[in-house]
Amino acid sequence: MGLFHAGVIWSGRSESTETCARRAETLFQQLGRCDPVYARWFECAYSRKHSLQLPFEPTYEAFLRFFKRRRYRLAKGVFSFDAWTGQEQRGRGGKLNFVCGSESPSYLNECLLYLPREEPAASRVLTVPVLREVVRAMVQAWDPNGCAIIADGDLAARKEMMDGHPCLGWLTYIAGGRGNVPPLPRQVHVEPMEDQGTLIILTQERFSLKNPEHVALARDTREQLVKAGLMPPLKK
Known part of the structure; x- marks a missing residue:
């Protein structure tokens, strides 16, 4: 089973903490409508056991709280966040990370969602109808320059995005x-x-x-x- 990920990038754009929190809420809410695999989320931690102790509801208020923490700030007004869907199977099918609020070339605004490779989620998600909605969710949330569903082995495309x-x-x-x-x-x-x-x-x-x-x-x-x-x- 091949691994795919959805990625978006957008040019330097300084935004307030409130705007970033609202964009993050929109992303998670829209993804939750794409497939049940995105119905629950956990903060990423140093181990699966620890991460499973950190569930969160992806609301505007929650992201405001997260963005006040030092661990989620790369620089003033630049936020980074990692989340996991809690799947116990091997692989990274449920991981998501993003950076937002940056107008500096030192930090690229981006969002990367690893799509499921474990069954039965992979057969549900890795279809054009569902992926169309995944892309729409990312576009509505971030208003990016571009978005692509990339095969993990496509090194040229991955390098371009990075x-x-x-x-x-x-x-x-x-x-x-x-x-x-x-x-x-x-x-x-x-x-x-x-x-x-x-x-x-x-x-x-x-x-x-x-x-x-x-x-x-x-x-x-x-x-x-x-x-x-x-x-x-x-x-x-």
Whole structure:
């Protein structure tokens, strides 16, 4: 079973503690509607046993309290938070972390959600209908430059995201302010995401880096997005 994660990035944007708390509440509430695996959350700690002793309700008031703690502040007005869904199975299927409130290049505003690889959650979540809602949740919460569902083995895409650049995944959101999405290969599904931007879906079945047709489709799609100025060329 392949591991996927959903990631969003957004440019430097200083925001108040209250705004960051409201955005975090929106994210967790929307994720809770995507699948039952996101119905409960725990603060991350140094061990599973300790973390399971730290359940929390992801409310605006809770995040205001969290952001007052030193452990969740990277700098003045910059907040970092890690959460876990409490699954006992091996793997990181329920982990989420984010950094927000930063206008400094030293701290990238980002949010990373590790998607389940354990059954039965993986079969429920790793589908286009559910992942579409996961992307929508992250977009509504953070108003990012981009969002992508990335296979863990896609090292090039992961590096782009970690460097703060937009990247292409199984599902990809492109904010409207970045430009218009050009015509893409006919197999690729393109749809508006409300009034915020465009969602690109490479395949209706689960994307696989082991499938040559999927890899070729991703390559051709990316080439068109690079030509349109929506993706940076891959570094050689």
